[in-house]
Amino acid sequence: MSIASHLEWETTQQFGVGIVIGLAISSTLVGTDTANPNFLLPSLAAMLSSGLTFCLAFLALPKIKHKATFSSTQPTFHIQKILSELRATFQRPLVGMVMMVAFALFFSILGGEAVFAMWCDQQFGWGPQQFGYLIIFYFLAIASIQIGLTGHLAHWLGESKLLLWSLAALTMGLFLRPFSTTVPQLVGSMLFVIFAEATGIPTFTSLLSRLSGARQQGRTLGLMQSVSGLGGFVGASGAGYVFGAWGVHWPYWISALLMAVATVLCWRYITQTDLRKVMYGRRRKKLLRLFHLLDHNKSGTLELNDFQRAGRRVAKLRGWESGTTEYDVLQVSFIGFGEMLQQLADRDGNRKIDEAEWLHAFLDQPIDQEFASLFLQIFDINRDHQIAFEELRTFYQAYGISTADLEDVFYTLDLDQDGRISTEEFDTIFAQFLYSDDVQAPGNWMFGVGLPRQL
Known part of the structure; x- marks a missing residue:
């Protein structure tokens, strides 16, 4: 595993633990009255936590002294250069494929998460507290898998196969969710998505790090962040519209179809192109x-x-x-x-x-x-x-x-x-x-x- 990907995995684990703690506090403070939830106390708790974090960061982070430079020219922003770099990145078949699959992955995951609370309300009549407990389980399971299982699976299966398994699991989980009418069925469909998110996202980073080469690595990983963010934005926005216009289950069916296509494409490229040759x-x-x-x-x-x-x-x-x-x-x-x-x-x-x-x-x-x-x-x-x-x-x-x-x-x-x-x-x-x-x-x-x- 690369240094970049190792840091990414550690950061993701810590991020997941932080989300679990935050959700546990918010779910308790919001109250049990589904008709009149108390949104003020969770907001105040979040504000105090953010303020405390800022103070600790201000005191703990070292001051960085930049060396003075005497260049007569100032760095400029060249849009044509950036576009040419984007084209060069996507012209590399495997890197371009991984980027497109990353877009589909974040489109599907964040799109599903954006409407999940409303879907639970429609399907089970749950309020903020019940949904909060469900999300605690969701992120706690993700953090547990990343800490205890993801690294071993990557070593045992290899990153390419683990990525394919992650994409297939996400496809299955998204497809099964609309058919979940009981809590055990919902948890079962969520486990597929949990496995996919816990293993797929770190594997993407590590695989791109290996494919990029040292000289293009920073640029490629930065581009992946942009592509992932765009996928999440489009997925969340589109899921909200489809949820209201087409029906509560359609965001998951559309995402499942997209991930099925992405899984097939990824399998084709990884097994039939020059990944091993690289x-x-x-x-x-x-x-x-x-x-x-x-x-x-x-x-x-x-x-x-x-x-x-x-x-x-x-x-x-x-x-x-x-x-x-x-x-x-x-x-x-x-x-x-x-x-x-x-x-x-x-x-x-x-x-x-x-x-x-x-x-x-x-x-x-x-x-x-x-x-x-x-x-x-x-x-x-x-x-x-x-x-x-x-x-x-x-x-x-x-x-x-x-x-x-x-x-x-x-x-x-x-x-x-x-x-x-x-x-x-x-x-x-x-x-x-x-x-x-x-x-x-x-x-x-x-x-x-x-x-x-x-x-």
């Missing part, structure tokens, strides 16, 4: 980046000479002369790493590894733990089983990687922020570099900032 292509790009990095003499093949040259370069940077113990140990580590790579990837036995052999060995099959351990040795110059800042700098200099952003890179790779990259941290970030589909995974920064910006 992720496969990113892994391939990362492996080729590592291949060309290790090709020290830029001959197009990996040979033992490449690792000998790199070892000599590191020794020179550290001031170690040939014949010293440090020099000999370093050469053994680099040559041993090169020999291990030849054992894994040199298919024709010519003691050279070309790009095709490299990709065949590492792209389609997992790499054992020994590979990461040996790779750590060419970083860990002083053999203390951890990587210090200067050791990472030496590696970058030996392989010609820019050190301009080295502090940011080290901060990203040092997962526990203790000033060292431990063996466990290295195993984690190296596995992320090799296997993770998340463009924001810290492991993508292992060999400089150039690669994450290209994904």
Whole structure:
């Protein structure tokens, strides 16, 4: 899961808990008289809560000091540039599809929620308090699923399949709601919608984060927020009109039909288009980046000479002369790493590894733990089983990687922020570099900032 999506999931969970607490208070304060509900007390409670929140935020949030800039030009708003970015985003088939499905999802969810209180009044004769208790159950169930189940389902099923299940569940829940004439039937139909909202919305964010690429990620996620907001606005407005003009059940039937179409389209694109190719292509790009990095003499093949040259370069940077113990140990580590790579990837036995052999060995099959351990040795110059800042700098200099952003890179790779990259941290970030589909995974920064910006 990406950093962006992880934060999104945490925020959604906290938001859901806040809604539950607010609804519980409001449902109690509104009273039991359905003919004359007390709307004043819930409003006053909301006002006091908002005021208290503002005061706490004012006291707790840090002051941000902006650096002075001396640019002679001021940023301008270019509508044509924004429209071109929108077109570019929607021209990417998978991203455009996910955006359209997000519109349908929020159209249906918020449209159904907008008329839900009136529908409960027409169907069951419920007042504000009864409806408030129902909504408490609704959001409490959403928060519980997100906290305890959504992450496990995403890991088990994969985000694509979980998204399809969410859309199908929402379609079923919206279709069944008009047929609910008893409370158990209503709760049953709501459970489908609850599952869809608890799993579908976070999955959309995570999936878009993976599909976007690092350079377009912020823009794409921001665009999703706009599309989702527009879908919710149109859905709520349309549901209110349809509720009064066509009948109390029609908002749900229309939304169910829309979600059925969205589910079919999503299934078609995810199963028949190049979603897997996108992720496969990113892994391939990362492996080729590592291949060309290790090709020290830029001959197009990996040979033992490449690792000998790199070892000599590191020794020179550290001031170690040939014949010293440090020099000999370093050469053994680099040559041993090169020999291990030849054992894994040199298919024709010519003691050279070309790009095709490299990709065949590492792209389609997992790499054992020994590979990461040996790779750590060419970083860990002083053999203390951890990587210090200067050791990472030496590696970058030996392989010609820019050190301009080295502090940011080290901060990203040092997962526990203790000033060292431990063996466990290295195993984690190296596995992320090799296997993770998340463009924001810290492991993508292992060999400089150039690669994450290209994904």
